[in-house]
Amino acid sequence: MDKLVNANFENFIGNSEGFSEMAYQMVSHTLTLGYAVMLAGLLYFVLTLKTVSPKYRISNVLSGVVMVSAFLLLYAQAGNWTNSFQYDETIGRYMLQSDGDLFNNGYRYLNWLIDVPMLLFQILFVVSLTKSNFKSIRNQFWFSGALMIITGYIGQFYEVSNLPKFFIWGGISTVFFIHILWVMRKVIQEGKEGIPQEAKKVMNQIWLLFLVSWFLYPGAYLMPHLLGIEGGLFNESGVVGRQMTYTVADISSKVIYGVLLGRVAQIVSKKEGYSY
Ligand code: RET
Numbered sequence: 226m227d228k229l230v231n232a233n234f235e236n237f238i239g240n241s242e243g244f245s246e247m248a249y250q251m252v253s254h255t256l257t258l259g260y261a262v263m264l265a266g267l268l269y270f271v272l273t274l275k276t277v278s279p280k281y282r283i284s285n286v287l288s289g290v291v292m293v294s295a296f297l298l299l300y301a302q303a304g305n306w307t308n309s310f311q312y313d314e315t316i317g318r319y320m321l322q323s324d325g326d327l328f329n330n331g332y333r334y335l336n337w338l339i340d341v342p343m344l345l346f347q348i349l350f351v352v353s354l355t356k357s358n359f360k361s362i363r364n365q366f367w368f369s370g371a372l373m374i375i376t377g378y379i380g381q382f383y384e385v386s387n388l389p390k391f392f393i394w395g396g397i398s399t400v401f402f403i404h405i406l407w408v409m410r411k412v413i414q415e416g417k418e419g420i421p422q423e424a425k426k427v428m429n430q431i432w433l434l435f436l437v438s439w440f441l442y443p444g445a446y447l448m449p450h451l452l453g454i455e456g457g458l459f460n461e462s463g464v465v466g467r468q469m470t471y472t473v474a475d476i477s478s479k480v481i482y483g484v485l486l487g488r489v490a491q492i493v494s495k496k497e498g499y500s501y
Contacts, residue, residue: 229327229385230386231382231383231386232327232328232329232385232386233327233328233329233330233381233382233384233385234384234385234449234459234463234464235309235328235330235464235467236309236321236327236328237385237459238459238460238461238463238464239309239310239319239320239321239328240320240321242318242460242461243310243313243316243318243319243320243321244310244318244319244320244461244464245318245319245461246317246318246319248461248462248464248465249310249312249319251465251468251469252306252464252465252468253303253306253307255465255468255469255472256299256302256303256306256468256472257303258472259295259299259302259303259471259472259475259476260295260296260299260300260303262475262476262480263292263293263295263296263299263475263479263480264292264296266288266292266479266480266483267289267292267293267296269480269484270285270286270288270289270292270483270487271285271289273285273487274286275501276487276491276494276501277487277490277491277494277499278490278494278497278499280350281350281351281490281493281494283347283350284347284348284350284351284483284486284487284490285483285487287343287344287346287347287350288347288479288480288483288486288487290339290343291339291340291343291344291347291479291483292479292480294336294339294340295336295340295475295479298332298333298335298336299332299333299336299475301332302330302332302333305326305328305329305332306328308322308325308326309321309322309325309326309327309328310322310328311325330381330467330471331378331381333471334374334377334378334381335378337374337442338371338374338375338378340479341370341371341373341374342366342367342370342371344478344479344482345366345367345370345405345409346363346366346367347483347486348409348412348413348416348431348486349362349363349366349412351416351486351489351490351493352412352413352415352416352428352489353415353416353419354412354415354416355415355418355419356415357411357412357415362408362411362412365404365408366405366408369401369402369404369405369408370401370405372398372401373398373401373402373405374398376394376395376397376398376401377394377395377398377446379394380392380393380394380395380398380446381446384446384449384450385449388450395443395446395447398443399443402439402443405439406436406439409432409435410432413428413431413432413435416428417429420489420492420493420496421492421493421496423492424488424489424492424493427485427488427489427492428489430485431482431485431486431489434477434478434481434482434485435478435482437477438473438474438477438478438481438482439474439478441470441471441473441474441477442471442474444470445467445470445471445474448463448466448467448470449463449467451463
């Protein structure tokens with residue numbers, strides 16, 4: 226294939242040196258793990274619904290919505306990987322298919338478009354805001370969440386073909402990301418007021434988890450260029466590294482985050498006299 230134009234860098238590797246058995250399978254397995262965990266998470270959030278008092282159950286419901294959407298989109302992403310590259314037995318490597326689909330990380334971005342607002346919204350059903358206005362925070366989350374993803378989605382098409390556009394769209398996306406971090410910090414600080422010590426500790430863990438896991442996404446966006454333009458990671462290690470980073474980030478920001486929020490809701494429910 227001569228013209229890959231706006232394709233993601235995975236296709237450029239698959240079209241030149243191709244992937245070793247190990248790299249190809251590691252990506253395939255990582256993607257499979259990703260959607261399997263989402264289904265397992267769904268089971269967990271459904272089964273723990275009654276462990277919190279009714280007013281906090283919407284948090285479990287939102288985790289369930291996130292699980293279903295992530296499961297379906299990650300399943301499509303995994304299929305996209307296996308359809309795009311084929312084993313070439315003459316050279317013993319997986320090469321980009323000439324008549325198939327190209328590989329594109331865009332499925333993930335569309336998944337985030339649903340999940341990012343849900344995840345941000347979810348915490349508002351567990352904490353009580355002392356100073357901020359619920360509606361204003363909710364609208365800021367939705368607005369910046371959606372724009373962060375849409376601008377990043379556009380940018381990722383240019384990761385090989387047009388680096389200035391790639392960095393400009395990525396930069397615009399980062400402005401919305403910083404806004405989200407700032408609002409989230411405020412929500413967590415207010416949320417810690419008046420709740421038991423044990424729940425405060427979990428809130429601190431949520432903030433740390435949030436910071437680490439959300440920063441992994443821009444890291445994966447930059448992955449092919451992390452060690453220099455067309456340098457260190459513009460190869461199969463970068464391809465494997467990117468899918469692993471996304472998978473760790475997804476499991477942390479969706480599943481572990483949901484479990485920790487559930488934990489806060491359990492402690493607060495108990496304090497409010499709810500027993501299960
Ligand atoms: C992009 C583009 C480059 C700049 C930045 C980005 C941030 C992405 C984030 C995504 C979070 C996704 C989550 C999904 C959970 O389902 C779009 C990669 C800053 C923070 C939490």
